[in-house]
Structures are given as C-alpha cells and as structure tokens.
Amino acid sequence: MVCGIVGLGLMGGSFALATRDYFDSIVGVDINPSHRETALRLGLVDAIARVKDLREVDVILLATPVRGIVATLKELAQLELPQETTILDFGSTKERIVKECPPQIRPQLVASHPMAGKEYSGPLAAIPDLYQ
Secondary structure, rough: EEEEEOOOOOOHHHHHHHHHHHEEEEEEEEHHHHHHHHHHHHOOOOOOOOOHHHHHHOOEEEOHOOOOOOOHHHHHHHHOOOOOOOOEEOEEEEEHHHHHHHOOOOHEEEEEEOOOOOOOOHHOOOOOOOOO
C-alpha cells in the first residue's frame, strides 16, 4: 500500500513516522521547498510528489490548515480517484471541510482530528509517538 501525505509538518511528519511499517511507500506533498527537502532527508517520505500524482496512492492524509485541505479536496476531485482510495483529514475544524468537500469524493473522506500536537512545527518537529 502507498500513502500520500499533503503537509509535511508536525502532524503529517509524525503520521509518516508512526505508520512507516504499514505502508510500502510514503510520498509527500508540501508547498514549502524546505519542508520537502527536510522530509526526504529525515526519511519521513520516500519521494516528493504533486497533488495530481496522488491518484496512484491508497491512502491520502491531508495535514495542512483547513483552507489548504479544502483546496486540496477540490484538486483531488478532479483526479477521478479510485473508489478504494481513503482520504483522511487532520484539519482543526470540520464544518468548512465537510461543507466544501466535492460530492464525488465525500464518501471517501474520513474527517478526523488526532487531538494531539505541540508548540513546534515543520518536519523537524515530527515525532513517531505523537498519536499514541
């Protein structure tokens, strides 16, 4: 199985570390070039991708601010994702995400929040046991 993580900061990076043994490969998407480079260097992800490349993954984690999650959901809806693809969101609030999720991918979205975090951000803040 392949996981795609959009947002390689504390939440996305920690998810990558915590689930490394469950996926054959983890690919990462981030608008920040420094986060992309650091995530690769630290081994949080195996490769860097673009949202349009996520059509080929089994699980997609959206770990960005809510406005980024909404924008990414709209991009994902254009990809004609396989019905088996699961989309998780780690957004801090749900109302906007659920309201603005395109209907063609709404059945695939698992709106969630890990109820975890800390005062640091970025891939260097990622810790493997954040969600335990």
